Amino acid sequence: TKKTGSSFIGMFALRVVMAFVVAIFLNLILSPNDTPFMQTIAAVNDASIVGVLEAWLHSSLSLVVTIILIVTGLMILQRMLTEFHLIEVISRPLRPLMKVFGLPPSSPFLWIVGNLVGLAYGGAIMADMVEEGKLSLDDSNAVNHHLAISHSLLEDTLLFVALGINLWIIVGTRLLFAIIVVWGRKLIVLRYFFSKNQPSG
Template sequence: MIIFPVTLVVSFLRYTPLFDAAVSSLTPVMGLFGLPGEAALPLVLGNFLNLYAAIGAMLAMDLTVKQVFILALMLSFSHGLPVESAVCKRIGAGFWIVTGFRVALALAAGLLVNLLWRGGSEPASYGLVAPAQAEPEGFFEVAAAAFGAAFFGVVQISLIVLAVMFVIQILKDLGALGLFARMTKPLLKPLGISSRGSVTMAGGLVFGLAFGAGIILEQAREHDFSRREITLIALFLCACHAVIEDTLIFIPLGINVLPLLVIRLVTAVVLVALIAALWKETSATSKTPVVNKD
């Protein structure tokens, strides 16, 4: 699992001069979001790898509740860009459109929360990862502290992931995806998406862009989505997908995860509805997008 090596390495490096130099150089930029310079590391790991790598890095850092929430929110909007943007490209949405959309959402969310939220200054409590009583000194103490943080980080995230996978498997066995798709159909019209996109939307919302890629690609091949419609679907799912997994895996960071879900869902609905209202269907956008048949 990626969390263990990432947490181990970051925990160890944060006591080295190299880490201090990197933090100092990034502090002015990260300060715009109310974050320390070291917070750039989980953002980079999350965007180029996945959320698990980002959380592994965060577990090795001393952050406040507000800082953890800001990072979690930014990463909720923008993570796993190489893989998830590639999925969007396969279904006919522009790679750079969805990537730019997600990065812009993350940056705007971080700036707004930092400006509007005055609380959350207390130190974050990382569940099973208890805060150190004293700074470790010497190689062996640092190594032991890093190993402990990595081990407990893996334990708690694994518990969450196992529970999430169990729930998702039950939903699959019960055929809940079809039921969820039928429930969401009335909500699609204001978003400029026809009812035939309900299964695609449901698949992305429940399973995510990466794990739900099979469902999303299959639906894109079967239905004659217009360029406009598939782009709106992709933008919505970029802002809000994998609502079970991507929400619950932040629980070990000791924050209230419900606001994360609400903010993502409201943002996706409002922005996509606005884009749909401004972007009218034309002969150019009504053409079926090219979907890779391989």
């Protein structure tokens, strides 16, 4: 993380704190009867332990197969986009959206990678861009703050939807708090420099 302008401890603390903040937020906006996670198990006439375990095993295997298919499909998609150089083409229309997120114009490609294949691969590409001078440490730090809250957006969303969680709740909540974190950090930095440059006395 230091290669991309971010502190490991800072990113770790941010993710832990925001996990609690988002959990509290969702607890407040979701009605008590709204159960986002619901794994349906077929009714079993035989109430024995063996019958219950068989139903659980069948349901779990179906879920595992669904997850494997989704992850495999996403890996193939990512390889195809990279092979045909389509990620860069797709990133161009996203630059106005990056402004809303508070991210630099050079960040669409990183944002796509971070949301397609996650932080590990995205972090490696980000470090290379910083070393090549294509991305400043401050800009990469801003992208890190965004992706710390909202990364692997496509994969995670599909997986959670497969588990029965509302699509808009997952996407909307993650993007909302990613925007709050990035713009909040910018305001804090601006306020710090403004107060530091104020003439004393």
